[in-house]
Amino acid sequence: MAELKVLIPREEIAKRVSELAAQITQDFAGQSVIFVGVLKGAAIFLSDLARQVKLDATFDFIGVSSYGNRPTPQKELQNGWDSTGEVKLTKDVDQSMQGKNVIVVEDILDTGLTLTYLKKLLLAHQPRSLKIAALLDKPSRRKLPLEGDYVGFKIPDEFVVGYGLDYAEKYRNLADVCIVPRE
Numbered sequence: 554m555a556e557l558k559v560l561i562p563r564e565e566i567a568k569r570v571s572e573l574a575a576q577i578t579q580d581f582a583g584q585s586v587i588f589v590g591v592l593k594g595a596a597i598f599l600s601d602l603a604r605q606v607k608l609d610a611t612f613d614f615i616g617v618s619s620y621g622n623r624p625t626p627q628k629e630l631q632n633g634w635d636s637t638g639e640v641k642l643t644k645d646v647d648q649s650m651q652g653k654n655v656i657v658v659e660d661i662l663d664t665g666l667t668l669t670y671l672k673k674l675l676l677a678h679q680p681r682s683l684k685i686a687a688l689l690d691k692p693s694r695r696k697l698p699l700e701g702d703y704v705g706f707k708i709p710d711e712f713v714v715g716y717g718l719d720y721a722e723k724y725r726n727l728a729d730v731c732i733v734p735r736e
Contacts, residue, residue, distance in 0.1 A: 557714065557724070557731035561706055566688075566716060566730065569705045570598070573686060574605035576703060577656065585609035586654045588686075589646060591671065592616040593725070594660030597717040598688045598705075602658065615657075615675075616644030617667055640670040650678035660717045662687040662704070665697035672699070688716065689730065706730075 577586070585608060590599035592614050603610055618641050655678075657671055668685060675683055686703035693710045712735065714720045715727030724731070 557727075557733060559729045560708065560711065560713060560732050561730040563716075563728040566705070566728075567601070570601045570688075571605055573703045573705060574602055574607075577602075577686070578607045581608055581654055584654055585611075586656055587648070587650065588612040588656050588658050589650075589675065590614045590658045591660070591667070592644065594717045594719065595658045595688075597725070598660055598686075599658040602686065611648075612658075613646045613648055614644065615642070615646050615671065617641065617671065618643050619667060640667055642674065646675075646678075650675060650680045652679065652681050654682045654684075655680040656684045656686050656703070659685065659687045659701075661689040661691060661713070662699070662701050663691050663694045665695050665699035669697045669699055689713065689718075 586606070588599055588603050588610060590596055590612060599612060603612055619639065655675060657668065657675065659668060662668060662685070672683065672685070684702040685699075687701040688705040690701055690704045690707045691710060692707060712720070712733045713730050714724035714733055715729050715731045717725055718730065719725045720733055
């Protein structure tokens with residue numbers, strides 16, 4: 554595999570996560586929030602974000618998988634991959650969301666299919682409010698009209714890894730967000 558190219562260095566990520574945490578703290582001043590991390594990619598972002606929010610905050614996790622004939626990792630890297638739009642819940646939240654301020658935490662807002670599904674699912678829990686925090690936003694790939702409430706960075710249509718994002722389950726632990734070159 555070719556050398557990874559840093560798209561967003563760790564220092565910029567840390568600064569932006571701090572800014573998002575300050576905004577969330579301000580928006581929900583005097584209230585509590587539940588962060589719902591979308592497994593597995595959002596785990597690192599959720600951890601860093603939650604530690605900087607100056608509120609009574611708890612977190613939970615939810616898991617989903619998208620369906621479609623997923624190509625091999627190499628072909629996905631070359632040509633991308635579009636799911637059929639069918640999303641399946643693999644792990645539900647463990648606590649009640651009713652009457653609570655819920656912030657869904659996702660690594661990347663891409664086509665909007667997964668987050669639209671999760672938003673509908675979580676609204677059925679009757680939260681007081683439901684917001685979306687995404688580290689990355691790739692608006693050029695959007696299939697459904699959906700915007701994040703707290704967005705770290707808008708990025709071009711590149712295959713990215715690091716800071717929770719993976720390529721065939723590798724590179725999640727990188728501190729920077731990097732582009733995997735399409736050879």
